[in-house]
Amino acid sequence: MPSKTFRGGVDTPHFKEMSASSPISELPAPEKVTIPLTQHIGAPCEVKVEKGDQVDLGQIIADTDAFVSAPIHASVSGTVEAVTTTRLADGRIVPAVVIASDGEDRWHESVAPKGELRNLDADAIRSIMREAGLVGMGGAAFPTHVKYTPPPGVDLHTIIINGCECEPFLTCDHRVMLEFADEIVFGLEAMMKVAGAKRGLIGIEENKPDAIEALRQAVGDRPYDVIPLKVKYPEGAEKQLISALTGQEVPSGGLPLDLGIVVNNVATAVALANAIKTGQPLIDRVVTVSGDRVGRPGNLRVRIGTSMEDVFDACGGLTEAPERIVIGGPMMGQAVFDISIPITKGCSGVLALSAEIAPVVEEKPCIRCGRCVEVCPSFLMPLYIADYPHEASLEYYPLDCIECGSCSYICPADQRLLERIRLAKVEAEARQRSDDA
Amino acid sequence: MDSKEALEQEALSVSSSPHLRTHVKTPRLMFDVVIALLPATATAFYFFGMQVGAILASAILGALVTEGLLNRLRGKSCTLWDGSALVTGLLIALILPLKVPLWLPFVGSFFAIAVGKALFGGLGMNLFNPALVGRAFLTASFPIYLTVYSWPERAGAWMGESFDAVSTATPLELLRFEGVQTPYFEMFIGRIGGSIGEVSALALLIGAAYLFVRGVIDWRIPLSYIGTVMILAFVLGQDPLFHLLAGGLILGAFFMASDYVTSPITRKGRLIFGLGCGLLTIMIRSFGGFPEGVAYSILLMNAAVPLIERYTIPRPFGAEVKRSA
Ligand code: SF4
Ligand code: SF4
Numbered sequence: 001m002p003s004k005t006f007r008g009g010v011d012t013p014h015f016k017e018m019s020a021s022s023p024i025s026e027l028p029a030p031e032k033v034t035i036p037l038t039q040h041i042g043a044p045c046e047v048k049v050e051k052g053d054q055v056d057l058g059q060i061i062a063d064t065d066a067f068v069s070a071p072i073h074a075s076v077s078g079t080v081e082a083v084t085t086t087r088l089a090d091g092r093i094v095p096a097v098v099i100a101s102d103g104e105d106r107w108h109e110s111v112a113p114k115g116e117l118r119n120l121d122a123d124a125i126r127s128i129m130r131e132a133g134l135v136g137m138g139g140a141a142f143p144t145h146v147k148y149t150p151p152p153g154v155d156l157h158t159i160i161i162n163g164c165e166c167e168p169f170l171t172c173d174h175r176v177m178l179e180f181a182d183e184i185v186f187g188l189e190a191m192m193k194v195a196g197a198k199r200g201l202i203g204i205e206e207n208k209p210d211a212i213e214a215l216r217q218a219v220g221d222r223p224y225d226v227i228p229l230k231v232k233y234p235e236g237a238e239k240q241l242i243s244a245l246t247g248q249e250v251p252s253g254g255l256p257l258d259l260g261i262v263v264n265n266v267a268t269a270v271a272l273a274n275a276i277k278t279g280q281p282l283i284d285r286v287v288t289v290s291g292d293r294v295g296r297p298g299n300l301r302v303r304i305g306t307s308m309e310d311v312f313d314a315c316g317g318l319t320e321a322p323e324r325i326v327i328g329g330p331m332m333g334q335a336v337f338d339i340s341i342p343i344t345k346g347c348s349g350v351l352a353l354s355a356e357i358a359p360v361v362e363e364k365p366c367i368r369c370g371r372c373v374e375v376c377p378s379f380l381m382p383l384y385i386a387d388y389p390h391e392a393s394l395e396y397y398p399l400d401c402i403e404c405g406s407c408s409y410i411c412p413a414d415q416r417l418l419e420r421i422r423l424a425k426v427e428a429e430a431r432q433r434s435d436d437a
Numbered sequence: 438m439d440s441k442e443a444l445e446q447e448a449l450s451v452s453s454s455p456h457l458r459t460h461v462k463t464p465r466l467m468f469d470v471v472i473a474l475l476p477a478t479a480t481a482f483y484f485f486g487m488q489v490g491a492i493l494a495s496a497i498l499g500a501l502v503t504e505g506l507l508n509r510l511r512g513k514s515c516t517l518w519d520g521s522a523l524v525t526g527l528l529i530a531l532i533l534p535l536k537v538p539l540w541l542p543f544v545g546s547f548f549a550i551a552v553g554k555a556l557f558g559g560l561g562m563n564l565f566n567p568a569l570v571g572r573a574f575l576t577a578s579f580p581i582y583l584t585v586y587s588w589p590e591r592a593g594a595w596m597g598e599s600f601d602a603v604s605t606a607t608p609l610e611l612l613r614f615e616g617v618q619t620p621y622f623e624m625f626i627g628r629i630g631g632s633i634g635e636v637s638a639l640a641l642l643i644g645a646a647y648l649f650v651r652g653v654i655d656w657r658i659p660l661s662y663i664g665t666v667m668i669l670a671f672v673l674g675q676d677p678l679f680h681l682l683a684g685g686l687i688l689g690a691f692f693m694a695s696d697y698v699t700s701p702i703t704r705k706g707r708l709i710f711g712l713g714c715g716l717l718t719i720m721i722r723s724f725g726g727f728p729e730g731v732a733y734s735i736l737l738m739n740a741a742v743p744l745i746e747r748y749t750i751p752r753p754f755g756a757e758v759k760r761s762a
Contacts, residue, residue: 010459012457013457168457239754239755243754249754249755250754250755251755251756251757252753252754252755252756252757253755254755293443308440309440309441312439312440313439313440317438317439317440317442317443318438318439318440318443318444319438319443320443321443321444321447322443322444322449323447323449323450324449324450324451324456325444325449326454326456330454330455330456330457331454331455331456331457332454332455333454333456334453334454335449335450335451335452335453335454335456336449336451337448337449337451339440339441339444352440353456357456357457358450358456358457359458360450360452361458364462364463364519365559365560365561365562366561367463367466367521367560367561367697367698368561368697368698368700368702369466369697369702370655370697370701370702370703370707373702373703373704373751374655374704377754378753378754378755379751379752379753379754380751380753381702381703381750381751383702384750396750397753397756400753400754400755400756403454405454405455406455408455408458409455409457409458409459410459410461411458411459412459412461412462412463412465412466413462413463413561414458414462416452416453418453418454418455419452419453422453
């Protein structure tokens with residue numbers, strides 16, 4: 001039987017061997033962290049500390065009453081040096097708290113085990129999710145507790161753990177699956193409990209047989225299925241993963257919730273397990289540091305708010321000037337020009353790439369080969385939408401684009417399709433809003 | 438070196454994602470088409486002799502010179518690199534009969550590139566397959582040269598010996614006008630009358646297989662085209678295998694109907710396009726004034742591509758109802 005997958009997508013080179021075999025190593029607390037107060041989709045947090053305050057590890061430094069949000073915690077113990085602003089990977093400038101570490105890693109008094117899972121009810125787990133500042137760690141950084149608060153009448157029946165890691169270069173999820181398989185299953189168990197779900201699925205791309213094995217062992221005789229998936233980008237995109245595993249399509253403009261499904265990244269499952277077992281909030285995450293310009297590629301457990309510069313330097317610095325520095329994966333991540341940008345909760349990788357791997361391309365005439373249409377996992381007509389700003393471009397469903405980049409990747413004429421599709425999306429969104437108003 | 442130091446050396450690129458790009462670019466695809474045409478080119482030499490070299494040279498030169506000159510005139514950067522002019526020139530040569538005067542392939546290529554392509558705005562903008570435009574122009578302007586086919590009787594005897602091809606008819610003409618059925622095997626290997634590059638089904642199929650293996654073309658157009666022709670032939674009480682092997686169907690289906698620029702980019706559109714080509718081909722062959730209809734069928738369907746595409750826009754992922762255009 002051919003392995004499960006979605007329709008469309010591309011075969012990219014993987015570049016995973018650079019870091020796949022290096023175990024997760026711990027980057028000690030840096031001298032200074034810059035913690036952005038906007039690390040998730042939703043309402044920004046308000047700062048709860050002032051310059052000069054002493055803070056402990058895991059202490060809440062910013063929070064809000066808004067529902068779609070997640071609190072932010074001190075990722076080191078020390079002194080608040082400044083309440084200022086910082087740049088994020090996407091170029092936005094947002095408020096941030098700078099903390100100088102005292103090197104003691106003194107946990108805050110609020111950090112305490114939450115007791116046995118069987119004694120926790122759904123509401124308790126949901127509030128642990130929120131208190132721990134959990135957000136989707138696969139990139140989108142959507143607050144986790146919100147996903148588990150379905151509107152009335154919606155029955156959450158299936159929880160999917162996403163272990164695809166289809167982005168080239170990235171190996172942090174792979175390592176997490178190998179080293180924390182039990183925590184993932186524990187996290188899944190807790191998620192099943194919050195949702196009252198009946199089915200638990202763990203989807204992993206077939207190029208990680210050791211991770212599939214590790215999770216099968218960890219699952220043991222519990223009723224969860226570990227399902228190998230075809231190696232294809234973007235297998236790990238939420239809607240594509242659901243389609244691969246269940247054959248169902250999330251409605252256009254809708255959420256997995258509409259099908260009664262919640263998808264969580266493996267790292268989020270581990271973070272939830274930690275939050276329950278030890279009470280530790282989300283103060284660090286595993287990041288893949290890779291690329292052909294990095295001294296010693298590897299997988300690092302990094303405190304939130306550590307600068308990219310510190311992360312690179314912990315991995316042997318850069319061997320040569322790179323063409324591009326990317327936060328996230330090379331297909332969907334953002335190229336940045338400033339390495340003082342801090343690591344946030346949704347950041348899975350920092351890459352330093354040469355021009356051979358990440359070339360600057362020149363657009364050639366479209367030869368109408370149709371490859372962009374063939375690979376689009378949203379079944380769109382990328383070259384039609386990329387005709388923007390021509391008015392007709394907006395008729396081809398730009399808002400259904402998941403920005404996976406498969407179209408631009410495959411284009412033999414190096415058309416900058418996604419770049420123009422993004423502009424079309426902005427325009428289409430604006431019009432949708434004015435229609436609604 | 439530490440990262441700060443490294444970054445002082447050179448500015449970073451910050452263009453938007455994706456940051457990776459395939460290595461399969463336009464020239465690679467075009468040169469793959471050229472490679473796929475090599476077996477047919479080689480059999481042309483084998484069956485028709487050295488004169489084939491002169492036809493090839495004239496047609497390819499015509500295409501490249503025209504493309505280069507027009508680039509100059511229109512102040513565009515050089516586009517010879519993309520290989521598309523080379524493909525057009527090569528195809529023009531392969532769809533000509535042996536006994537053409539040597540200026541004729543050059544003129545055909547000139548017309549193909551200048552009118553068939555540049556007039557529409559260059560690569561990617563043309564509505565009609567340039568090689569077929571060139572061929573149609575030649576047929577209309579110099580019909581006597583294009584209806585005399587040669588019989589590759591002295592196959593393999595050209596080295597060192599004098600080669601005189603005997604004029605003959607194509608299997609389609611033989612059947613139509615004289616009721617003579619050409620043996621399958623002769624047609625399969627190419628010992629038949631016809632344009633120099635279309636006679637050998639075997640050589641063309643080897644090339645087609647190469648295109649599939651390299652992922653250059655989608656199966657939808659050639660298969661729906663050929664399938665339609667064979668099924669309709671059967672329905673009309675004719676010989677499907679004969680229709681497949683005689684004339685220009687294989688060359689047309691794999692190398693001209695599936696030309697990227699002039700065929701639909703949607704999956705469904707490709708099936709419809711192939712179907713239409715097949716329908717027209719069998720109609721022209723059976724009821725039209727000409728024995729062969731591949732070239733005109735493809736050209737006619739080329740004109741329908743914008744329409745086909747508009748009505749075959751796929752349903753976006755997750756859109757429940759099929760939306761019409
Ligand atoms: S992949 Fe590129 S060249 Fe091919 S149809 Fe799409 S935009 Fe045009
Ligand atoms: S149009 Fe959007 S969804 Fe489709 S391939 Fe391009 S980036 Fe991906």
